[in-house]
Amino acid sequence: MTATPTVSVTLHVNGEEYTLAGLDNRTTLLDALREHLKQTGSKKGCGLGMCGACTVLADGRRINSCLALAALYDQKEITTIEGLSQDSETGLHPLQQAFVDHDGFQCGYCTPGQIMSALGVLQEGHTGSADEIREFMSGNLCRCGAYSNIVAAISQVAQTPLEALLDEQRAGA
Numbered sequence: 001m002t003a004t005p006t007v008s009v010t011l012h013v014n015g016e017e018y019t020l021a022g023l024d025n026r027t028t029l030l031d032a033l034r035e036h037l038k039q040t041g042s043k044k045g046c047g048l049g050m051c052g053a054c055t056v057l058a059d060g061r062r063i064n065s066c067l068a069l070a071a072l073y074d075q076k077e078i079t080t081i082e083g084l085s086q087d088s089e090t091g092l093h094p095l096q097q098a099f100v101d102h103d104g105f106q107c108g109y110c111t112p113g114q115i116m117s118a119l120g121v122l123q124e125g126h127t128g129s130a131d132e133i134r135e136f137m138s139g140n141l142c143r144c145g146a147y148s149n150i151v152a153a154i155s156q157v158a159q160t161p162l163e164a165l166l167d168e169q170r171a172g173a
């Protein structure tokens with residue numbers, strides 16, 4: 001029987017360094033985060049790149065971690081929902097607070113991916129209108145249909161100067 005090919009991968013997740021030795025080289029980034037590092041904030045919805053529940057930032061860009069091979073993210077900076085900076089009083093990132101303020105979630109299963117994708121949309125500057133937000137959030141599905149509330153939440157945070165938002169994220173990373 002042929003042995004499973006393995007690889008050693010070092011991931012920088014939310015500012016912490018983790019080395020996974022002997023990792024099956026077919027392991028997705030999502031499974032590395034959830035199953036190996038026990039960072040279960042990122043959700044596995046479809047596992048096929050169709051729902052966005054697994055969205056994380058890799059070197060500041062949003063990706064579907066279910067489609068990403070962990071081995072290809074060696075030494076990359078990964079930010080998950082657990083890594084968002086926390087307000088000292090509420091413990092929430094401004095996007096998390098905005099989702100609360102606007103009822104942007106119901107079951108909440110899609111919410112970590114929605115929030116990470118929203119962070120990407122803000123950083124990309126695609127918040128010029130509600131339609132633009134909808135278009136650039138279109139890879140994130142919500143079976144509960146909280147879409148209009150999610151757009152409202154992102155719009156609220158878009159009022160915040162982006163540099164301040166990025167500083168908060170860096171501070172929490």
Ligand code: FES
Pocket residue numbers: 043044045046047048049050051052053054055064065066067
């Ligand atoms: S779980 Fe990754 S896109 Fe659905």
Ligand code: FES
Pocket residue numbers: 104105106107108109110111141142143144145146
């Ligand atoms: S809040 Fe339930 S799937 Fe989006």
